[in-house]
Amino acid sequence: MENRRIRIGIIGGGLAGATLANSLFRLPSVAVDVFEAAPEFSERGAALGLAPNSQLALEELLENAKETLKNAKSVPIASTRFMVVSFFPGSAFGQPICDTAWLLPSSSFLQSCPSDDHGSGPDAGNLLLDLGDAAKGDPELIVHRASLLRELLAPLPESILHPNKKLSSIVSTDAGVKVFFADGTEYDFDAVIGADGVFSTVRDHVLSDESKQYSASPAGFWDCRVLVPFEKARKALGEEIFSxxxxxxxxxxxxxxxxxxxxxxxxxxxxxxxxxxxxxxDRKHILTRDFLNKALKNWLSGPIANGVIDLVLEQDEPRGYSQWEHKATPTYARGRVCIMGDAAHASTPWQGAGAGQAFEDGMILSALLSHISSADDIEAAFKVYDAIRRPRGQRVVDSSRGTGEIMCGKSEAGLDPGKIMQALAPRWGFLELDFKTYVQEAVNKLDERLRA
Ligand SMILES: Cc1cc2nc3c(=O)[nH]c(=O)nc-3n(C[C@H](O)[C@H](O)[C@H](O)COP(=O)(O)OP(=O)(O)OC[C@H]3O[C@@H](n4cnc5c(N)ncnc54)[C@H](O)[C@@H]3O)c2cc1C
Structure with missing residues (x-):
């Protein structure tokens, strides 16, 4: 056992599974296979924002992270401008409240906003800060999801990538873990890691009798998105905002x-x-003009809503998707099986932190698995992973939902620009971590456990 490679099966070839596989396949002590239900490894959706802390987590996990992001043609976001479309007394309709990042790289930028002066009166809603200048050298990146997945998978040998393999069940055995797929095939592993998304089958196995109680549930928001050619968007939304x-x-x-x-x-x-x-x-809303006009009823005499509604409705079958999340998760691990990414902590997208959290899961798992030399120690490694990652993963889920409430004027701050700034300020700071210390903490915990 000491000299044999530890066999790990990853279920799910999205960003979480692909990132972890990219790291594990480089470890001489590990043999990894990735199983994906879809006929090919692919990512739906367009853009993924990666805040500096998400990029740092990826760098901690993958030596060639910068190159991977470059090859995926990621681009830095110069700045993000928040505009308030409010009826707050005295506010200038549709004026910017703050130039800052959607994925704020540091809460200190928000704290430095002199927002008290701008909640009402003639200055209400004016520009408070331009993060484009402040964030020199440390920008948020935006990357096409499919391109990032392609680059993460590119170095992996085809022999370890298994598309068209939908996991149907898992059985823990004395020798390890047996996984069964819908096509009738089965495989044996020393450990299995579930990266199979929000409605994870591996999560059901890990949570066992409690899986229904802790399954994903609606977070209270839906969203829709559309990709349009630049010129079309400029015509629909106005030249000025694209200057x-x-x-x-x-x-x-x-x-x-x-x-x-x-x-x-x-x-x-x-x-x-x-x-x-x-x-x-089924989590889908059929989008009609009536539906969208109702959702944005107090926006329609303003500058942006009508144009975006027109663009959304030009799609063939416009759909909105309900945002679901894991409100609580009692454990990320059971025996030699664990969960990561959205399978462990599916979150609303309001803080743009989901992928970063998946990278952090991968970073800790990879460090722990590279630290053991025997499959007998996997259970201890997964227990440490659960202890280190679960409180942080859940904090992001809860914080993200709260951020959505602020962004939609549903928090105590209402649509008062000053109060919104104050409410948002503490929400991003905790995401920044010294990852080297974080990883070391996990490894120390594992050593303690193995000694005990
Ligand atoms: C609208 C939206 C916007 C977002 N924006 C951002 C952002 O800007 N920045 C950010 O960091 N995060 C963002 N996120 C979150 C981020 O996209 C997710 O956290 C991340 O993609 C999760 O990756 P994953 O691999 O864990 O899950 P998934 O991407 O869901 O991948 C799971 C994979 O498992 C496969 N699978 C499922 N069941 C099985 C099975 N039984 N057998 C085998 N395979 C299976 C699926 O086919 C899929 O390929 C956003 C999320 C949403 C919904």
Whole structure:
């Protein structure tokens, strides 16, 4: 056993599974296989924002992270401008409240906003800060999801990538873990890591009798997004907001609209997120003009909503998707099986931190698995992983939901720009971590456990 490689099966070939596989396949002590339900490894959706702390987690996990992001054609976001679409007394309709990052790299930028002066009166809603200048050298990146996945998988030998393999069940055996797939095949591993997303089958195994109680549930928001050619977006939304290449977030009653320029300035992604009273069982809303006009009813005489609604409705079958999350998770590990990424802590996208959290899971798992030399120690490694990662993963889920409430004017801050700034200020600081110390803490805990 000491001299044999530890066999790890990863279920799910999304960003979480691919990132971990990219790290594990380099370890001489590990043999890894990745199983993906879809006929090919692919990512739906367009842009993924990566805050500096998410990039640092990826760098800690993968030596060639910078090169991977470069090859995936990630681009730095110069700045993001938040606009308030509010009826706050005295506010200038649709004026910027703060230039800052959607994925704020540091809460200190927000804390430095002199927001008290701008909550009301003639200055209400004026520009408070331009992060584009402040964030020199440490920008948020935006990357096409499919390109990042392609680059993460590129170095992996084809022999370890198994598409068309939908996991149906898992059985723990004396020798390890047996996994069964819908096509009738089965494989044996020393350990299995579930990176199979929000409705994870591996999560059901890990949580066993409690899995229903802790399954994903609606977070209270839905969102939709559309990609349109740059010129079309400029015509629909107005020339002025495209004069500088920046991401915009519009805050208003019951909703949030965002748009950003992608793919070397050729495409614009528009997103509408809104509060949701009732989530359909299939998580999909059929979008009609009536539905969108109702969701944005207090926006329609303003500058942005009508244009974005038109763009969204031009799609073939416009759909909105309910945001679901894990409100609590009693454990990330059971025996030699554990969960990571959205399978462990599916979150709303309001803090743009989901992928970063998956990278952090991978960073800790990879460090722990490289620290053991026998499959007998896997259970201890997974227990440490659970202890280190679960409180932080859940904190992000909870913080992200709260951020959505602020962004849609549903928090105590309402749509008062000054109060919004104060409410947002403490939300990003905790995401920044010294990852080297964090990893060392995990390894020390594992040593203690193994000694005991
Ligand atoms: C609208 C939206 C916007 C977001 N924006 C950002 C952002 O800007 N920045 C950020 O950091 N995060 C963002 N996130 C979060 C981020 O996208 C996710 O946290 C991340 O993609 C999760 O990756 P994952 O691999 O854990 O899960 P997934 O991407 O869901 O991958 C799971 C994989 O497992 C496969 N699978 C499922 N079941 C099985 C099975 N039984 N057998 C085998 N395979 C299976 C699936 O086919 C899939 O390929 C956003 C999320 C949403 C919804």
């Amino acid at each position: 500088v290449d920046r991401q915009y977030g519009w805050l208003g009653e019951g909703a949030f609209i965002m748009h950003d320029v992608l793919e070397n300035g050729t495409l614009v992604q528009c997103v509408i997120s809104s509060v949701e009273d009732e989530s359909p069982s």
